Amino acid sequence: MLELRAVSVRYGPRAVVRSVSLDLPAGSWLAVIGPNGAGKSSLLKAVAGLVAHDGEVLVGGRPLGGLTSRERARAVAYAPQTPELPDRLTVTDYVLLGRTPHLPPLARERRSDLVVVEQVLSRLDLSTLADRPLRTLSGGERQRAVLARVLAQQAGLLLLDEPTTGLDIGHAQALLELVDRLRTEEGATVVSTLHDLTLSAQYADRLLLLDGGRVAAAGSPAEVLTRETVERHYEARVEVLHTAAGNVVITPTRHPATPAGDLR
Numbered sequence: 560m561l562e563l564r565a566v567s568v569r570y571g572p573r574a575v576v577r578s579v580s581l582d583l584p585a586g587s588w589l590a591v592i593g594p595n596g597a598g599k600s601s602l603l604k605a606v607a608g609l610v611a612h613d614g615e616v617l618v619g620g621r622p623l624g625g626l627t628s629r630e631r632a633r634a635v636a637y638a639p640q641t642p643e644l645p646d647r648l649t650v651t652d653y654v655l656l657g658r659t660p661h662l663p664p665l666a667r668e669r670r671s672d673l674v675v676v677e678q679v680l681s682r683l684d685l686s687t688l689a690d691r692p693l694r695t696l697s698g699g700e701r702q703r704a705v706l707a708r709v710l711a712q713q714a715g716l717l718l719l720d721e722p723t724t725g726l727d728i729g730h731a732q733a734l735l736e737l738v739d740r741l742r743t744e745e746g747a748t749v750v751s752t753l754h755d756l757t758l759s760a761q762y763a764d765r766l767l768l769l770d771g772g773r774v775a776a777a778g779s780p781a782e783v784l785t786r787e788t789v790e791r792h793y794e795a796r797v798e799v800l801h802t803a804a805g806n807v808v809i810t811p812t813r814h815p816a817t818p819a820g821d822l823r
């Protein structure tokens with residue numbers, strides 16, 4: 560579904576993504592992880608066609624560079640980490656923008672487009688906010704509106720840059736469950752960046768760990784999220800726990816542990 564061949568991104572003389580290659584089957588979920596500044600967002604932007612890159616990006620076997628912007632928007636939907644929103648639009652009108660690649664040029668939205676938007680708003684718990692201008696939303700509500708626009712686009716490949724930033728644990732979970740449903744029921748392929756390693760392990764079936772723009776590790780969550788790998792690349796102290804339900808939990812640890820009540 561998504562193939563990267565030696566993709567590199569540079570800003571001026573500085574390479575921030577260095578020769579990343581991968582092959583992602585349709586219906587899988589890849590979480591790109593790594594410390595701050597590792598190149599995660601830049602890699603997503605390269606796949607979205609938003610920054611110049613070396614190497615090749617193929618979606619469904621077709622080089623992305625060879626698609627028209629309309630074809631590209633039907634194939635790939637991208638949610639940036641810090642989107643700039645047209646603040647005066649209502650939530651519904653903003654999410655309707657996601658339908659643009661499906662409309663004939665200059666045509667107005669059809670009943671079917673409104674139905675898609677209503678469904679997405681309902682799934683993201685945004686129906687009661689449908690008529691509100693974007694500028695009146697809270698941070699978490701804005702984040703969900705951005706996701707709603709991306710989902711309304713109904714592209715086969717979803718690129719989500721830190722989709723749970725600013726969301727409380729319940730809304731984060733609901734959003735990731737929804738994305739996962741799109742993946743399992745409709746065959747969408749997902750590439751997301753996620754700082755929360757525990758959530759990455761729960762939702763993604765593959766992880767790509769970037770450090771200094773290079774692939775430091777790749778594979779299943781259990782293969783990548785070892786204590787040694789996380790500690791080395793994040794310069795952190797962690798413990799990797801395995802719950803009875805089979806979840807991997809990455810938790811920070813303190814050494815030496817400071818006893819509670821001994822904080823003088």
Ligand SMILES: Nc1ncnc2c1ncn2[C@@H]1O[C@H](COP(=O)(O)OP(=O)(O)OP(=O)(O)O)[C@@H](O)[C@H]1O
Binds near residue numbers: 595599
């Ligand atoms: N437009 C730009 N011009 C110059 N340098 C940039 C630009 N965008 C990003 N960078 C630099 O490229 C490097 C990688 O940035 P990127 O945003 O891809 O990292 P990231 O892994 O997503 O980081 P974070 O976890 O902090 O969001 C950083 O050092 C950043 O300062």
